[in-house]
Amino acid sequence: MTTAAVEARIGQGPLLRRLLRDSSVTVGGAVILLFVLTAIFAPVLAALEGQDPYTYHLDTLGPDTAPAGFGGGISADHWLGVEPLTGRDMFAIVVFGARTSLLVGVAATIVSVLLGVLIGIVAGYFGGWTDRIISRVTDVVFGFPGLIFMITLGAVVPDSFPKPILLIIVIGFFGWPSIARVIRGQTLTLRERNYVVAARASGAGSGHILFSQLLPNLVATIIVFATISIPGKIGAEAALSFLGVGVPPPTPAWGRSIGEAINWISVDPMFLVVPGGALFLITLAFNLFGDGLRDVLDPRTVGSRA
Amino acid sequence: MTAVGAGVTSDRSRRVLAYLRFLAGRFGGMLLVLLIIALISYLIFYVLPSDPARLSCGRPCTPDRLAEARAFMGYDQSWWRQFLAYLVGIVAGRTFGSGPAAITCSAPCFGYSFRLNEPVTELILQRIPVTFSIAIGAAVLWLILGVSTGVVSALRRGSLIDRTLMTISIAGVSAPAYLAGLLGIFIFGFRLNMVPVSGYVPFTQSPVDWLWHLVLPWIVLALLNAAVYTRLTRGQMLDVLSEDYIRTARAKGLSERRTIGRHALRNVLIPVATVFGLDLGSLLGGVVITEKVFSMQGLGSLLLDAVGNLDLQVLVGVTLFSAFLIIIANFVVDISYGLLDPRIKAVTR
Numbered sequence: 328m329t330t331a332a333v334e335a336r337i338g339q340g341p342l343l344r345r346l347l348r349d350s351s352v353t354v355g356g357a358v359i360l361l362f363v364l365t366a367i368f369a370p371v372l373a374a375l376e377g378q379d380p381y382t383y384h385l386d387t388l389g390p391d392t393a394p395a396g397f398g399g400g401i402s403a404d405h406w407l408g409v410e411p412l413t414g415r416d417m418f419a420i421v422v423f424g425a426r427t428s429l430l431v432g433v434a435a436t437i438v439s440v441l442l443g444v445l446i447g448i449v450a451g452y453f454g455g456w457t458d459r460i461i462s463r464v465t466d467v468v469f470g471f472p473g474l475i476f477m478i479t480l481g482a483v484v485p486d487s488f489p490k491p492i493l494l495i496i497v498i499g500f501f502g503w504p505s506i507a508r509v510i511r512g513q514t515l516t517l518r519e520r521n522y523v524v525a526a527r528a529s530g531a532g533s534g535h536i537l538f539s540q541l542l543p544n545l546v547a548t549i550i551v552f553a554t555i556s557i558p559g560k561i562g563a564e565a566a567l568s569f570l571g572v573g574v575p576p577p578t579p580a581w582g583r584s585i586g587e588a589i590n591w592i593s594v595d596p597m598f599l600v601v602p603g604g605a606l607f608l609i610t611l612a613f614n615l616f617g618d619g620l621r622d623v624l625d626p627r628t629v630g631s632r633a
Numbered sequence: 634m635t636a637v638g639a640g641v642t643s644d645r646s647r648r649v650l651a652y653l654r655f656l657a658g659r660f661g662g663m664l665l666v667l668l669i670i671a672l673i674s675y676l677i678f679y680v681l682p683s684d685p686a687r688l689s690c691g692r693p694c695t696p697d698r699l700a701e702a703r704a705f706m707g708y709d710q711s712w713w714r715q716f717l718a719y720l721v722g723i724v725a726g727r728t729f730g731s732g733p734a735a736i737t738c739s740a741p742c743f744g745y746s747f748r749l750n751e752p753v754t755e756l757i758l759q760r761i762p763v764t765f766s767i768a769i770g771a772a773v774l775w776l777i778l779g780v781s782t783g784v785v786s787a788l789r790r791g792s793l794i795d796r797t798l799m800t801i802s803i804a805g806v807s808a809p810a811y812l813a814g815l816l817g818i819f820i821f822g823f824r825l826n827m828v829p830v831s832g833y834v835p836f837t838q839s840p841v842d843w844l845w846h847l848v849l850p851w852i853v854l855a856l857l858n859a860a861v862y863t864r865l866t867r868g869q870m871l872d873v874l875s876e877d878y879i880r881t882a883r884a885k886g887l888s889e890r891r892t893i894g895r896h897a898l899r900n901v902l903i904p905v906a907t908v909f910g911l912d913l914g915s916l917l918g919g920v921v922i923t924e925k926v927f928s929m930q931g932l933g934s935l936l937l938d939a940v941g942n943l944d945l946q947v948l949v950g951v952t953l954f955s956a957f958l959i960i961i962a963n964f965v966v967d968i969s970y971g972l973l974d975p976r977i978k979a980v981t982r
Contacts, residue, residue, distance in 0.1 A: 467666050470911045470963050472955045474918030475936065476674075479948045482940040483678055562809050566922055569811050572940055585811060589926065592815055593823045603812045611807040618803070 345623050352623065355616030362609050366425040373419040376406055380423045380579045384414035391594065399597030407601050410584070411591045417601050424579040424602060428609065431494050431574075432561035438499025439560070440553045443506030448537055448545070450507070451514025462511070465504045473501035474566065481572035490575055498563045506552045513548055517541055547624045555617035558610040565606055581606045656968055663964045670956050671723075675716045678949045705730040706747065719744070743950035748942060753950030756935055763833050763931035766843070767850050768920045772909075774855035775862060780905060782859070783866025784898070787874065798863060805860030814853040814926035821849060831928035850923050858912070858919070865908060869901045876900075910966035914959045 346352050365372065373379055387400050387409045394400030399408030399417065407417040450461035477497045484493055517523060518541070526540050567573040568582030576583065581602040588599035703709045706729060707718055718727060722742035729736045729745055738745045744753040782802075786795045822830035828849050834842035873879065874897060882892045921933030932951060939947035 463662070463666075466911075466963075467670075467960070470914045470959055472914040472917045472959050474915070474921060475952055475955050478921070478936055478940060479952045480677070482943065482948060483945065558807065565809060566811070566918075569809075569922065570925060570937060572937075585815070586925070589815060592819050596819050599812075599815050599819070603815070607808055607812060610809070611804065614803055614807050 349619040349623055351615040352619035355612045355619060358608060358612035359616055362425050363429065365422050366429045369422040369426055372422045376416070376418055378405065378416035378419045380415060380419040381577055382415065384409055384416070387414045393591065393594045399595050408597050411595050411598055420579040420584060421601060421605050424581040424584070424605065427574050427578060427580045428561050428564060428606070431491060431498065431564040432557050434495040435498035435502065435560040436553055436557045438495060439502030439556065440506055440549060442499070443503035444510050444545070444549055446503060447507035447510025448514050448541060451511040452518055452537055452541065465507050468501065469504035471501065477501070477567055478570060478572050481567065494564055494567065494573060498560050502556060502560060506556065509548060509552055510545060513545055514541060517544055551617065551621045551624055554613065554620055558613040561610060659964060659967055663960060666960055667957060671720065671953060672716065674949060674953055675719060676712070678945065679712060679715065743954050744946035746944055746947050748944045753947055756947065757932065757951060757954055760930060760932045760935050762835060763924070763929050764920055764933065766836070766847055767854065767923055767929070767931065768916055770847055770851040771854035772916060774851050775859040776909065778855055779859035779862025780866050783863045784870055786863065786867045787870035788893070790871065802860040802863045805857050808857060811922050811926050813857060814850070814923060817849050817853050818926070833929045850927050854919050854923050862905065866901055866905060869904055870897065873897045873900050906966065910963050913962050917955055917959065
């Protein structure tokens with residue numbers, strides 16, 4: 328993108344209008360909104376269909392315990408078919424599963440953004456040994472086989488500890504390094520700006536400079552990176568549920584349904600397609616939205632990964 | 634002439650010395666990191682109120698037998714003694730219990746599974762070929778795929794190819810490995826009957842079958858990760874192409890092929906190598922998932938089995954082993970990186 332093009336892009340009109348003009352922001356945003364509403368109104372939607380995600384409907388299954396009928400048992404009663412073996416309603420499972428995915432994904436993102444911003448801003452502002460130690464730790468955690476740690480932790484933490492909270496903490500913890508790096512880099516350049524130098528010269532404390540001077544100028548970056556890292560967190564939750572160490576049953580989780588679909592793929596592919604499609608859609612929507620947001624809000628940031 | 638030669642030699646020896654110092658520093662740093670990670674994981678996993686002795690003491694579990702099992706496994710000691718014994722075990726091996734019933738676990742001992750009656754290291758080594766076969770093949774494939782599509786995309790910037798590749802890549806970033814894997818199994822395995830849908834055949838047994846069973850896992854894992862590298866390579870390539878030395882290379886009449894291949898690509902590959910080093914950890918995670926999708930008995934299935942049976946020794950052993958593996962691999966990437974690019978000053982950071 329040439330400088331002129333960048334200016335043309337960021338310079339015109341109020342923020343909201345610029346955002347609405349970006350097609351990936353609008354399309355991604357619309358899909359996200361749809362899923363958020365689905366999650367919020369999950370009981371209403373399920374009631375509208377007249378089903379819930381827990382009741383067994385063994386009468387909908389064929390003799391091989393796979394759903395009878397077209398497309399995994401799609402009917403007027405079961406809009407997206409039923410689960411093999413139990414006959415639980417897939418539509419209800421998907422809409423309630425949206426709650427699990429979004430709740431864990433967004434909450435874990437908040438955890439990692441809080442950690443990452445704090446760590447990154449401290450490393451970038453103080454520099455020297457603080458920065459060196461923090462950067463080294465960041466590198467180590469970044470390259471860490473986090474998933475394996477999460478699996479093990481999920482197994483050894485006692486069942487009395489609520490699993491969703493554990494997932495949020497663990498997924499959030501392994502996510503901070505990427506945002507810490509970006510924030511550190513931004514802080515490094517911001518710290519030499521005149522207003523920061525002036526604040527320091529007039530005797531402002533570090534706390535004031537960090538949180539009242541630097542932080543407000545990092546908000547755009549933080550929002551962009553928070554959005555970009557949500558799909559990774561949703562994916563992590565789904566992966567753990569897929570491997571059987573996520574949210575315990577019978578709470579619906581897309582990842583668990585996908586994991587169970589392995590055994591049914593040859594007879595009932597719809598059992599994979601429905602929760603898998605939901606997961607793919609929400610991830611794609613967040614990726615599109617995040618990319619668009621970055622282009623509009625923060626054209627200087629080079630694409631980093633969550 | 635001789636003076637100049639001597640100057641060059643001393644300059645070179647100074648650089649070698651600096652490199653060795655860098656190497657030593659990084660090696661020391663790596664050991665420290667390994668130690669800290671071992672300590673943290675040990676604390677987390679052993680402070681938590683699960684009692685491995687109770688699990689393996691059998692029924693009926695009398696208090697005497699429980700105490701006996703604890704003593705045998707070393708859980709009657711304070712946590713730091715246990716940790717020390719564990720560390721010593723990794724370096725020099727250890728013995729559980731005493732007398733004729735004693736179990737020796739030779740170095741490197743990552744624990745002993747009292748459930749399977751085998752040292753964890755032994756269990757890991759049995760599974761390593763599967764995991765490594767998947768990981769290495771997929772990594773090679775995705776690097777080739779990612780870098781080449783990224784270069785093409787950058788060179789044909791704005792063209793139909795570029796836009797198509799970028800669209801595919803954002804879809805690729807969004808698709809989880811297991812989803813793509815299962816779709817692949819459904820289409821190529823069940824419907825078209827082209828490739829086997831599960832299992833692993835050792836290379837030594839039949840190289841052809843080995844390859845045949847791995848094709849789908851490789852492609853699935855590679856396609857998804859390649860997307861990230863396509864985007865990274867494209868961005869880097871666009872940056873590099875606007876550099877002065879590329880203009881110079883073109884101006885002095887170098888062929889486009891030589892300009893890109895010799896001058897541009899080298900500078901694109903350095904950041905790609907860094908990212909690849911950092912991705913090794915998630916590669917291992919991806920392999921765990923892939924193993925489950927394709928029912929392969931690798932490190933991941935060992936870990937998941939241990940989860941199901943609460944085999945704490947295996948859990949801790951596999952976790953630490955994979956952490957060590959990744960950290961050592963990163964160390965290797967780090968030092969080879971210093972060799973690849975002479976400009977990189979070892980002293981930075």
